[in-house]
Amino acid sequence: MPWSLLATLALSAVLALSGCSSKKDETAPPIKPPPAAEAESSSVLHGTSWQLVSLRGQSPKSGAAAMTLHFTGGKISGSAGCNTYSGPHAEKGKEKIRIGQLATTNRKCSSPERMEQERLFMEMLRAAESFTLEEGRLTLKDADGRSAAVFKPQSQELKGTIWRVVSYSNGQGGLSEVLSKGRSMTAVFSVDGQLSGSAGCNSYKAVFTGSPESKSFSFDMIEVGAKQCPSPDIMEQEGGFMAALYASASYLLDDRALTLNDADGKPTVIFSRL
Numbered sequence: 206m207p208w209s210l211l212a213t214l215a216l217s218a219v220l221a222l223s224g225c226s227s228k229k230d231e232t233a234p235p236i237k238p239p240p241a242a243e244a245e246s247s248s249v250l251h252g253t254s255w256q257l258v259s260l261r262g263q264s265p266k267s268g269a270a271a272m273t274l275h276f277t278g279g280k281i282s283g284s285a286g287c288n289t290y291s292g293p294h295a296e297k298g299k300e301k302i303r304i305g306q307l308a309t310t311n312r313k314c315s316s317p318e319r320m321e322q323e324r325l326f327m328e329m330l331r332a333a334e335s336f337t338l339e340e341g342r343l344t345l346k347d348a349d350g351r352s353a354a355v356f357k358p359q360s361q362e363l364k365g366t367i368w369r370v371v372s373y374s375n376g377q378g379g380l381s382e383v384l385s386k387g388r389s390m391t392a393v394f395s396v397d398g399q400l401s402g403s404a405g406c407n408s409y410k411a412v413f414t415g416s417p418e419s420k421s422f423s424f425d426m427i428e429v430g431a432k433q434c435p436s437p438d439i440m441e442q443e444g445g446f447m448a449a450l451y452a453s454a455s456y457l458l459d460d461r462a463l464t465l466n467d468a469d470g471k472p473t474v475i476f477s478r479l
Contacts, residue, residue: 248296250276250336252418255343255356256460260326262352269319271459272326274343274356277420281307281330282470284459286323287314290330291470302336302345310472329353361417361458363394368463368476373449380472384442392463392476400424405443406434415456422456422465449473 257265257272265272265286273283281304282291292307307330314320333345333353343356370390375381383390384405391402400413407430415422429447434440453465453473463476 248276248279249338250296250302250343251278252276253343254359254361254417254458256359257326258342258355258357260322260329260354266318266322269322270462271359272322273359273457273459274330275361275420275457277418282420282457284457284462284464285309285326286319288312288323289457289464289472290327300335300337302333304330304333307331308470326354359459361420361456363413363415363417363422363456363458363463364396364398366394366458366463367479368392368394369479370446371462371475371477373446373474374452374467374472376445376448380475381442381445384438386436386439390442390446391479404429404446405439406430407432407443409447420455420457422453424450426451446474 253276255274257274259265260272269286270284272286275282276294279293279295280291281294283289288310290307290309293305295303295305297303307327309327314323329345329347332347334348335346335350337344337346341358344352345354345356347353368391370383370392372380372382373390388403388405390405393399393401394413394415395401398412398414400409400411402409409429410427411424412427413422413424434443449465450473452467454468455466455470457464457466461478463478464472465474465476467473
């Protein structure tokens with residue numbers, strides 16, 4: 206498949222991209238995030254990323270996706286186990302925190318237990334009023350000063366990681382699962398800043414930039430193969446995946462999952478670690 210045609214398909218699909226459906230957490234009062242420069246200068250949490258160690262004194266359920274919390278410029282984001290979330294936060298005085306309305310994706314958890322764990326996690330975020338940083342760990346506390354959740358630091362460095370595509374934006378407000386037939390779709394982020402992998406039937410190469418502090422993501426396309434895909438649906442999937450990559454502007458990295466997001470913070474590609 207000629208690159209010019211593939212690029213045309215990908216760029217056309219970008220115009221139609223939109224992320225997962227979202228819902229608003231109406232129980233938390235809205236707050237207006239401070240300007241990014243002000244938030245960065247006044248926040249001790251800015252640029253930090255964390256993974257849940259305990260929730261209400263209990264360890265996360267084994268086998269569940271990591272539950273994470275990222276702070277960037279007056280905003281928080283992360284994974285609640287099944288769904289991703291984002292919203293504003295403010296630090297008020299020493300070790301005081303307030304979290305505003307949170308937008309979340311609307312995927313169904315794989316079990317009632319994980320659904321309940323996610324509910325408790327989101328409830329904990331809404332109720333958090335203070336925090337402490339001790340011995341390299343972050344503790345969020347409720348209004349009574351009781352420990353609600355404990356987090357450990359989490360690396361956000363993309364370099365040196367390898368991933369397999371699980372789903373990508375379908376251009377219609379949702380995510381498409383990767384077809385079972387055909388080659389796996391992969392992404393290899395090398396330590397020298399090269400991104401390479403399989404798009405399903407053709408290989409691709411690019412130079413990427415990923416900031417562990419701001420979670421921003423960008424790349425310059427260098428080369429995509431021109432091999433004819435074995436079927437129209439595989440060819441369509443390859444074009445959709447490339448379009449999703451083009452639309453990606455930021456990322457969230459967990460122990461077992463990598464999510465690329467568009468400029469509005471909506472998922473474009475979800476990977477699992479290889």
